[in-house]
Amino acid sequence: MSTSRDERINSFWKQAYSDVDDGGYISDDALLNHYRFLVEKSELLSFIEKHVPKNSRKRALDIGCGNGKFTEIMADYFDYVDAIDLSQEIITKNREENKKDNCSYHCESLEAFAKRVDIHYDFIYVGGVLMYIDELKIEESYKALDKLLNREAILVIRESVMSRKRVDKISESYIAYYREANYYQKFLDSKLLEKKENLAYRTSELKNVLIRLKLGFLFHKKVYQKLLILLKLKDKLWKPNYNKLVNYYYIFRR
Numbered sequence: 001m002s003t004s005r006d007e008r009i010n011s012f013w014k015q016a017y018s019d020v021d022d023g024g025y026i027s028d029d030a031l032l033n034h035y036r037f038l039v040e041k042s043e044l045l046s047f048i049e050k051h052v053p054k055n056s057r058k059r060a061l062d063i064g065c066g067n068g069k070f071t072e073i074m075a076d077y078f079d080y081v082d083a084i085d086l087s088q089e090i091i092t093k094n095r096e097e098n099k100k101d102n103c104s105y106h107c108e109s110l111e112a113f114a115k116r117v118d119i120h121y122d123f124i125y126v127g128g129v130l131m132y133i134d135e136l137k138i139e140e141s142y143k144a145l146d147k148l149l150n151r152e153a154i155l156v157i158r159e160s161v162m163s164r165k166r167v168d169k170i171s172e173s174y175i176a177y178y179r180e181a182n183y184y185q186k187f188l189d190s191k192l193l194e195k196k197e198n199l200a201y202r203t204s205e206l207k208n209v210l211i212r213l214k215l216g217f218l219f220h221k222k223v224y225q226k227l228l229i230l231l232k233l234k235d236k237l238w239k240p241n242y243n244k245l246v247n248y249y250y251i252f253r254r
């Protein structure tokens with residue numbers, strides 16, 4: 001941990017992961033977290049299948065891996081996966097529970113990792129991390145990504161952004177920057193990432209997935225109970241605090 005920023009983020013996530021399995025990133029409700037994982041898992045798989053040819057699935061990197069669930073998925077598709085996170089506790093837990101031979105976990109920031117290693121990845125996933133990096137430091141993070149990407153590699157960034165006005169949410173333990181969606185779009189347009197191609201830029205299909213689940217539940221024997229769960233989810237998803245915050249995916253090819 002090199003900076004006080006990293007220390008603050010680390011101590012925040014240390015507490016968060018001890019309270020909730022995924023750190024309570026979207027919600028501290030286990031059911032909602034479960035559905036968030038299913039939605040984001042299907043998005044991640046669709047990006048890999050669509051954009052990474054089978055003969056290029058050698059080395060992948062999961063940045064800010066948290067509980068390692070997305071790392072494990074990537075390990076089924078790539079020869080080898082590295083996963084990094086600032087939180088020592090979650091990295092230790094992931095190492096203890098790791099059942100895959102082809103992935104390893106490192107406690108390091110993106111920026112420090114990029115300086116230390118000389119590896120180029122075919123696929124990099126950055127899920128919910130750039131929102132913790134302020135504008136003065138973000139260029140360093142972009143350069144780190146640029147250094148780590150192989151030629152023709154795919155970079156997927158998933159960020160919580162504001163659909164309307166931007167806010168910088170300040171808490172006692174860390175600061176999250178909920179930016180406008182085009183803030184990261186500007187990264188695509190800048191010269192920071194060499195020879196990039198913008199493949200897609202879109203919101204998560206959470207609503208569509210919920211509709212599909214709802215239709216499925218109509219044929220389930222415990223229909224009523226399941227509908228109640230959906231109503232609970234709906235309340236959580238569309239309550240005022242959440243309705244301006246959306247999940248965006250930015251997909252680039254180098």
Ligand SMILES: C[S@@+](CC[C@H](N)C(=O)[O-])C[C@H]1O[C@@H](n2cnc3c(N)ncnc32)[C@H](O)[C@@H]1O
Pocket residue numbers: 009010013022023025063064065066067084085086087090108109110111126127128129132
């Ligand atoms: C919102 S969680 C997302 C975890 C996981 N990617 C997911 O989608 O469930 C953010 C994670 O990023 C890590 N993190 C924040 N800044 C980082 C940085 N500069 N380098 C590496 N990890 C970082 C935090 O420790 C935390 O575990």
